[in-house]
Amino acid sequence: MTRWTAFLFTLLAGLAWACVRIAVPTPGDGATPPDQFSAARAMADVRVLARQPHPTGSPAAAEVVAELEGRLVSLGFAVHRVVTPLPEKAAQRLASRGGDASKPAVSLVAVRPGADSTQPAVALMAHHDSVIASPGAADDIAGVAAMLEIARAIPQPAQARDLVLLFTDAEEQGLVGARALFTPGAEADPIANRIGVVINLEARGGGGRAMMFQTGPDNGNLIRLLSQSVPDAAASSIAVTIYENLPNDTDLTPVIERGGIAALNFAFIGEAWAYHSPLSTPERLEQGALQHLGASVLGITRALLTAPALPLPAPNAVFASAPIVGLVVYQPETGWLLLLACAVLLGLAAWWRRGAWSLSGAFLAFGQAVITLVIAAGLMWALNLVSGSVGGEYYDRLAALPRLEAVALLAAGAALLFTASAPAGSDWDRWIVFAKLPFAAAVAAQLLLPGAGPLLAWPALLAALGLAVGARIGGNEAAVGGVQIVPALLLALPGLAFLGEFGHFAFLGVGAPLPHVTAPLLIPVLALLAPAIPTGPRLPALKAAAALLLIATAIALWVRLDAPALSIPPYAGDEKQQG
Numbered sequence: 001m002t003r004w005t006a007f008l009f010t011l012l013a014g015l016a017w018a019c020v021r022i023a024v025p026t027p028g029d030g031a032t033p034p035d036q037f038s039a040a041r042a043m044a045d046v047r048v049l050a051r052q053p054h055p056t057g058s059p060a061a062a063e064v065v066a067e068l069e070g071r072l073v074s075l076g077f078a079v080h081r082v083v084t085p086l087p088e089k090a091a092q093r094l095a096s097r098g099g100d101a102s103k104p105a106v107s108l109v110a111v112r113p114g115a116d117s118t119q120p121a122v123a124l125m126a127h128h129d130s131v132i133a134s135p136g137a138a139d140d141i142a143g144v145a146a147m148l149e150i151a152r153a154i155p156q157p158a159q160a161r162d163l164v165l166l167f168t169d170a171e172e173q174g175l176v177g178a179r180a181l182f183t184p185g186a187e188a189d190p191i192a193n194r195i196g197v198v199i200n201l202e203a204r205g206g207g208g209r210a211m212m213f214q215t216g217p218d219n220g221n222l223i224r225l226l227s228q229s230v231p232d233a234a235a236s237s238i239a240v241t242i243y244e245n246l247p248n249d250t251d252l253t254p255v256i257e258r259g260g261i262a263a264l265n266f267a268f269i270g271e272a273w274a275y276h277s278p279l280s281t282p283e284r285l286e287q288g289a290l291q292h293l294g295a296s297v298l299g300i301t302r303a304l305l306t307a308p309a310l311p312l313p314a315p316n317a318v319f320a321s322a323p324i325v326g327l328v329v330y331q332p333e334t335g336w337l338l339l340l341a342c343a344v345l346l347g348l349a350a351w352w353r354r355g356a357w358s359l360s361g362a363f364l365a366f367g368q369a370v371i372t373l374v375i376a377a378g379l380m381w382a383l384n385l386v387s388g389s390v391g392g393e394y395y396d397r398l399a400a401l402p403r404l405e406a407v408a409l410l411a412a413g414a415a416l417l418f419t420a421s422a423p424a425g426s427d428w429d430r431w432i433v434f435a436k437l438p439f440a441a442a443v444a445a446q447l448l449l450p451g452a453g454p455l456l457a458w459p460a461l462l463a464a465l466g467l468a469v470g471a472r473i474g475g476n477e478a479a480v481g482g483v484q485i486v487p488a489l490l491l492a493l494p495g496l497a498f499l500g501e502f503g504h505f506a507f508l509g510v511g512a513p514l515p516h517v518t519a520p521l522l523i524p525v526l527a528l529l530a531p532a533i534p535t536g537p538r539l540p541a542l543k544a545a546a547a548l549l550l551i552a553t554a555i556a557l558w559v560r561l562d563a564p565a566l567s568i569p570p571y572a573g574d575e576k577q578q579g
């Protein structure tokens, strides 16, 4: 096997594994056992509730409220309305788009008692209003219907405590319903005082796996329960750390601002064209996304409802879904142990191969890695300019995300090939230095943002282990190759799958305006691929890089020149972003 074969095989196999990890599960059907979540059963509610746009104040919204009340009573809930006049800003926003701002927001509070109603209740929350002109099958009728199916799947006698379902109104006009329920001192209803934990269900798109991307404070024990009850949850403290620094809001914002209530936020963000789109109909909702959202929230809800006591507040955990092993959770301090193991492996490898690398070669390799990153980020930035995304219409860019993601991947590939073809020290110089880079970045993350640790520390550990094994076995020759690189490349596969999955979600989250912020992911990618990166001859690699860039440019131009997406809402262009 040549270096080129090993390089391409590892890269493509890692990407393929990432694709498997971002795929949605098969939706449940009518034959799904009654104690499990079935997207087919939930779709019956989606088809009714999302048959037409139902913005706050509209006759269609009143129909949705009435239909929900009927469904909730049939599921054994006591329901009441919480009516809130729209605040001035919300009313202006609704009126500016042709809505009826004279009507109040009508949220629903539904309670089904458990064995002990004096214990703090478990609440699920989703908003029942849509934006103007969108049926809102995904945002947020998917969440609404998932809550009904979850309530159906958990028999009332199994409840150790009360189950509360909150269907908020006017989320799209500025979280009006949720603020009315949770803003301290201004509560329109006393229910918030009885709630111990809130799980919010949202969508910013019409498909994809549901990410648990936000928590309340002191999430340690709650996350441990999540990992026990939903082993295949797509959750990560990396997303939580990033989301904390974004200006976005959901109904969970007033819950977290209130304090004292544990909280989890789930959302799917794939098929981003569907966000606030007139085309977000029941037929176009990805049922696998509904299945993943519903099954994930059912798992943790059942665990919370049946536990003898709700999880006590505990320091925030570091966690992420890992290939093969599922959702891994640990204390931030444990991150130092991972880094220590990493340092020992890197030190051993450098010692075992002390004759095969030099300081000057290491400097060359370091420079090569830096140049790769700069080239990748620069290409992503420049191609994004070509695509017209800077200052582009927000919803049109969301619709273009799959193409923009392809452009960014091709740019990263071109940068890798450019690196592949450049001379830099010996094989060992490059392998040892590349393996150290994510380790160094992981140390910085551990100090500054421990929640982001897994993104760097886990690939760093895989790379260090592969390097140490490779350094131990094989002969004393200066070149790296043969069986020596096999363990490292096998270890690279789960690392690439993990990074590819994260990169995909990061791109969906921030990629349209800022694709280059994903370029630093190449640091751990370089470390994992290091032993297989080919050296010379230079020309074929440069030709391949040029070909990738040509394709990327063509796609970027296509995004720039095609007509505005059919999926964008009629008010697209009014503003850059809304909740």
Ligand SMILES: [Zn+2]
Pocket (backbone or CB within 6 Å): 127, 139, 140, 171, 202, 203, 579
């Ligand atoms: Zn929403």
